[in-house]
Amino acid sequence: MENKPIKRSEHIVQLSKEHHSTLLFCWKIRNGLKFSVEFERINNYVQYFWQHHMLPHFVQEQSILFAPVIDEAVQRALNEHAQIASQIQDLEATTNKEPHQLSNLADLVDNHVRYEERVLFPHLEKVLSGEQLEKIGMQIAAQHDPTLKDNFSDAFWLRKIDPV
Secondary structure (H helix, E strand, O other), rough: OOOOOOOOOOOOHHHHHHHHHHHHHHHHHHHHHHHOHHHHHHHHHHHHHHHHHHHHHHHHHHHHHOOOOOHHHHHHHHHHHHHHHHHHHHHHHHOOHHHHHHHHHHHHHHHHOOOOOHHHHHHHHHHHHHHHHHHHHHHHHHHHHOOOOOOOOOOOOOOOOOOO
16 A cells, blocks of 8 residues: 555645654654663653644644534544643653653654544544635744744764763
8 A cells, every 4th residue: 555645735734744843753752762862861852842842733733723623533632632741741750760651652642643644634624614724724824933943952863972
């Protein structure tokens, strides 16, 4: 079976681009674990990415994209957002620093993004009107910061090196 790129509505394509960055976040965690990078170094990145990228993304999805639709598909995404937030808070507060916690987070986030891209977004593109999607797109564009990059200084995922 051939995997073709998913055609996304131009009005929510920015959220899909952010999903790509989030999948890269998962890859970075997994690579850090593969290189046996210290828990704290990876967790520092998790907390950074959460604050600067993932949390604002969740807020946009919940307040703009999901708001017009109350159904089971949206509720699943909201539940997953809560699970991810809880796991990230647990990572910050934990004294029992186990690599599997980071691995579990990467798996949860990866599965969530793939659910949104493959199931939820196509569903929303069908149930929302063209006018609703256009309004959503304008709201997303108004909140988008094109200068925001993932510029975390400790590139632990590239190779096993000591932090500078």
